[in-house]
Amino acid sequence: xKDEGFDAGFPTEIVREGKVKIVVPKLKAFVTSPxxxxxxxxxxxxxPVMELxxxxxxxxxxxxxRTLNREISVCEPLAGCGVRGVRFAIEVKGVKKLVVNxxxxxxxxxxxxxxxxxxxxxxxxxxxxxxxxxxxxxxAPRKRFDVIDLDPFGSPVPYLDSAIRALRGGGLLxxxxxxxxxxxxxxxxxxxxxxxxxxxxxxxxxELAVRILAGCLAMTAAKHDIGVSIVFSHSTNHYIRVYATIxxxxxxxxxxxxxxxxxxHCFRCLHREPAKGLLLTNGSGKCVECDSKINVAGPLWLGKxxxxxxxxxxxxxxxxxxxxxxxxxxKILGRIKDEVEAPVTYYVLDKLCDMLALPVxxxxxxVEALRKQGFQASLTHFNPKGxxxxxxxxxxxxxxxxxxxxxxxx
Ligand SMILES: C[S@@+](CC[C@H](N)C(=O)[O-])C[C@H]1O[C@@H](n2cnc3c(N)ncnc32)[C@H](O)[C@@H]1O
Ligand SMILES: [Zn+2]
Numbered sequence: 420x421k422d423e424g425f426d427a428g429f430p431t432e433i434v435r436e437g438k439v440k441i442v443v444p445k446l447k448a449f450v451t452s453p454x455x456x457x458x459x460x461x462x463x464x465x466x467p468v469m470e471l472x473x474x475x476x477x478x479x480x481x482x483x484x485r486t487l488n489r490e491i492s493v494c495e496p497l498a499g500c501g502v503r504g505v506r507f508a509i510e511v512k513g514v515k516k517l518v519v520n521x522x523x524x525x526x527x528x529x530x531x532x533x534x535x536x537x538x539x540x541x542x543x544x545x546x547x548x549x550x551x552x553x554x555x556x557x558x559a560p561r562k563r564f565d566v567i568d569l570d571p572f573g574s575p576v577p578y579l580d581s582a583i584r585a586l587r588g589g590g591l592l593x594x595x596x597x598x599x600x601x602x603x604x605x606x607x608x609x610x611x612x613x614x615x616x617x618x619x620x621x622x623x624x625x626e627l628a629v630r631i632l633a634g635c636l637a638m639t640a641a642k643h644d645i646g647v648s649i650v651f652s653h654s655t656n657h658y659i660r661v662y663a664t665i666x667x668x669x670x671x672x673x674x675x676x677x678x679x680x681x682x683x684h685c686f687r688c689l690h691r692e693p694a695k696g697l698l699l700t701n702g703s704g705k706c707v708e709c710d711s712k713i714n715v716a717g718p719l720w721l722g723k724x725x726x727x728x729x730x731x732x733x734x735x736x737x738x739x740x741x742x743x744x745x746x747x748x749x750k751i752l753g754r755i756k757d758e759v760e761a762p763v764t765y766y767v768l769d770k771l772c773d774m775l776a777l778p779v780x781x782x783x784x785x786v787e788a789l790r791k792q793g794f795q796a797s798l799t800h801f802n803p804k805g806x807x808x809x810x811x812x813x814x815x816x817x818x819x820x821x822x823x824x825x826x827x828x829x
Contacts, residue, residue: 464499482732490515491565496550501530554581602628633720646671678722754800761807
């Protein structure tokens with residue numbers, strides 16, 4: 420990067436992320452106490468915590484580009500200081516054209532500076548529009564993008580329609596959602612309003628959050644006669660991320676609807692079960708195990724939230740990379756690889772053991788014991804104490820009691 424000296428009119432500094440160096444707001448200058456959230460205080464948005472989000476996005480775009488085996492066009496309509504777009508242009512091979520945009524004029528100016536200083540003027544266009552206005556300009560068939568990455572404040576829902584319309588058939592859409600309080604059931608009304616699905620404050624609420632966002636995407640795409648496949652998703656720090664490819668056609672959209680449904684959950688015994696279909700037909704409203712009231716999350720996406728092949732491609736892509744958080748990403752990818760084919764929802768050992776007033780055994784021990792008994796069992800990246808299994812909540816509790824009594828004997 421050639422630094423010609425940029426006067427943003429506010430304190431800035433140069434940071435290194437991935438293979439790029441960029442100018443960002445000097446976050447320390449905008450907070451008066453350590454408890455303040457610096458990125459939202461600065462005049463232009465930059466959040467160093469999201470570096471891992473951007474690292475995985477780089478892997479995903481490269482993996483996707485390799486599957487197409489041709490040059491791709493990319494749009495980042497909510498770009499902040501431009502770090503994501505600059506990283507895509509430099510770290511992803513085969514990016515022919517990139518449109519980076521932000522409504523905030525100071526973000527636009529900084530992104531433009533970062534693009535110029537990285538020598539990317541010929542491939543990267545920087546715009547200063549409302550994201551929906553910008554995307555609408557790319558909605559016509561020959562203008563559409565191969566990849567759109569929506570990384571907003573809070574929810575990506577306000578931009579879904581225009582992003583779907585601006586994406587080419589087979590294109591890849593990446594979504595970040597940081598509004599975890601609605602999605603995890605702290606503000607259920609806000610979640611229903613935004614996403615059209617009811618959340619539940621269960622121990623697996625982060626998976627529900629992914630499924631609610633994926634369901635909202637699927638239903639939005641269906642309106643346009645477009646089908647979606649969720650190729651990858653992850654829940655990290657304070658956000659969730661969903662990667663989906665789209666295909667045009669009413670039949671494909673009908674498949675979206677077949678993947679929609681509900682998750683029924685009993686807070687008393689922790690029984691849970693998926694119920695496919697947009698019309699909920701569980702008549703009794705009672706838990707089949709303990710007869711208590713059954714609670715409902717959804718409608719949400721009950722289809723796959725990871726694709727095994729895409730996960731393998733991501734794992735291949737990271738081999739050559741020297742990301743700061745490489746080990747953490749490898750761990751996330753490793754866990755996800757194991758949960759690709761696993762049942763919907765996971766148990767959290769702390770929750771089960773708390774209910775049984777038992778000490779918490781190691782997750783590996785429980786996974787082994789479940790497999791020995793012939794159950795499917797795997798860890799999950801969603802929670803370090805989480806286990807996906809086809810064992811029922813009753814089976815899980817019985818097994819935990821057994822583990823405790825046998826460790827008491829030895
Ligand atoms: C979370 S930040 C983006 C961070 C960036 N993607 C990254 O990886 O660092 C969201 C950005 O969206 C911009 N924004 C908010 N509403 C917008 C709109 N309607 N159109 C375009 N940009 C908007 C904000 O100015 C802010 O810079
Ligand atoms: Zn029950």
